[in-house]
Amino acid sequence: MLNFKILLAKKIKTSLQLLFVSTLLIVNIYFAEFIFPSRSINTGSTSSPQLTVLAVQDEQGSDNNLNTYIKFKASDKQYLSIFKFNASSIANPTILKSEFHANSRGPEKFVESRKFQLFNNSEKWLSIADNLNIQNELRSSDINSSIKDAGQFINNDHSNALRYKTKSSVDKNQPGYFAFVINSSRSNSTMDTSGLTGGTTVMPRTTTGSRRGRWQPVPGLKWQIQYTGTLDTSLKVDVYNIDLFDTSTAVISELQSKGKHIICYFSAGSYESWRPDASAFPASVLGRKLDSWAGEKWLDIRQLNILIPIMQARMKLAADKGCNAVDPDNVDGYSNHTGFPLSYNDQLVYNIAIANAAHNLGLAVSLKNDVDQIKDLVNYFDFAVNEKCFQYNECNTLIPFISASKAVFGIEYNLSDSSFCSQANAMNFDFLKKKLSLDAWREPCR
Structure with missing residues (x-):
């Protein structure tokens, strides 16, 4: 049987290099975690498959597979939905960086302005992104917003709330991917080492000679x-x-x-x-x-x-x-x-x-x-x-x-x-x- 205790002796020296140190030391470990919507609260009606489709970035350009996005229907001349993201696995971290990523298909901003807002600890909705760079009727991953002072959006229950809204009712609003990428650090003296189910992923390593930073097996290998x-x-x-x-x-x-x-x-x-x-x-x-x-x-x-x-x-x-x-x-x-x-x-x-x-x-x-x-x-x-x-x-x-x-x-x-x-x-x-x-x-x- 293997010892599956998590190795706490790794520290990322740079984004491309790991430095190994003694497990007896108190070290910081840097993580990148992808967090996807866990539930939604819709004040306007939606017609959609499971919410889990928003966890997969699987369309681009003019792709229009109805099973891979959520289609919002207008309610009172607007769209409004609140998505909850569970961040419990990063309880008490030092958040170094947070980014919001979205993939959406719909009209350009001058036709319909779409806003993404986060609920902060002062109980205010703050805008973090919009559809400024989205081309008309093309599915795009261009919504990529860095979030300043990200800790203010992590609530006491270790979740955050995203509000997705418009002020018009163009019926072509189709989000396909929502995710937060949170880079954080934790000391090994406080990190949970109980098993393999924390849902936190270590930052990617690279391999020399790889495609896009990873090994690419080619035909002819023994x-x-x-x-x-x-x-x-x-x-x-x-x-x-x-x-x-x-x-x-x-x-x-x-x-x-x-x-x-x-x-x-x-x-x-x-x-x-x-x-x-x-x-x-x-x-x-x-x-x-x-x-x-x-x-x-x-x-x-x-x-x-x-x-x-x-x-x-x-x-x-x-x-x-x-x-x-x-x-x-x-x-x-x-x-x-x-x-x-x-x-x-x-x-x-x-x-x-x-x-x-x-x-x-x-x-x-x-x-x-x-x-x-x-x-x-x-x-x-x-x-x-x-x-x-x-x-x-x-x-x-x-x-x-x-x-x-x-x-x-x-x-x-x-x-x-x-x-x-x-x-x-x-x-x-x-x-x-x-x-x-x-x-x-x-x-x-x-």
Whole structure:
């Protein structure tokens, strides 16, 4: 078993560099946390899907997917809605910087002025942003406002309130993304170290030679995947895919000292009763059991406000351990019997939120299986990990990754290597034949 006590001996020296110091010292740790709307109070009526759509920045330009934004309807010739943001995980911090980000589609400011206001401790609404830079009828992420004296907006219940309003009634007001990014520092003498569920994310690290500050796996890399048995660290491969929870920081450091890149596996779409953070999953998100896997249940991925903080904490653990990438599994629940009425779009929203959370930590992220959504997700994920695409005759769906110079790491369990390896090599895939137990044994195609 691993020791999952959070390493309190890291201090960010600059935004690109970490300085390690003794855990016996009282040090400051700098955090960047993304906070999304937890509930809304509408004085005007709205027609919308779940509020959680505002936690995912998934449209741009003239995109107009009705399931990815909230459409406001006029009430008394205006729009008015109040959104609550839960900031409980940054109780008693030193807030260094706070920014508000929004993605919205609607008319330009001269047609309809839209204002974003925060409620301060003096019980006044103060304007923090408007739609000055928004182009007519284009969805934009240009609303990006730094907030001065951010602590004045954190209430006694560790929440803040955002008011979104207009004074006219043009019926084309479509917010798609609201988030606060709060940089804060805490002393390790006061920081909560009880587990993996705080929902706070450490600031992203960068990796030399990476794309946008992170590692980019490319086709042609030699790799190994092993989740059971004693890990064989002697292989002459470029990449190891290993279990996030069951692999120690020391082993990861050893492999990286040999020039290996590390992909850390966890399940993002299922509950596993044996994991150390299993108690963080309320019964309301647990669905049907996965076939043939004892102690594992599908998750209701529509409940982003519950699941994304848990997954952020897991990916923070991966970043702390030094993983270069994460491999979130079971991200195709919508096409399985989960016990929940999950839609195609529910899965897209969840998967994009997972990818964004990984990237915010400087981690590359794989799309595991979920082949029918590759066309919509390839731009959000850095590489693919696939199981049995040759057995199921669905490998052509993976070609967009290769076209984007992103690696496709694949596994076949039941076919003979002579029946698929030549085709995998011709498609520039990096495939292995493995046992279903995913122990050390491997037969590489190239």
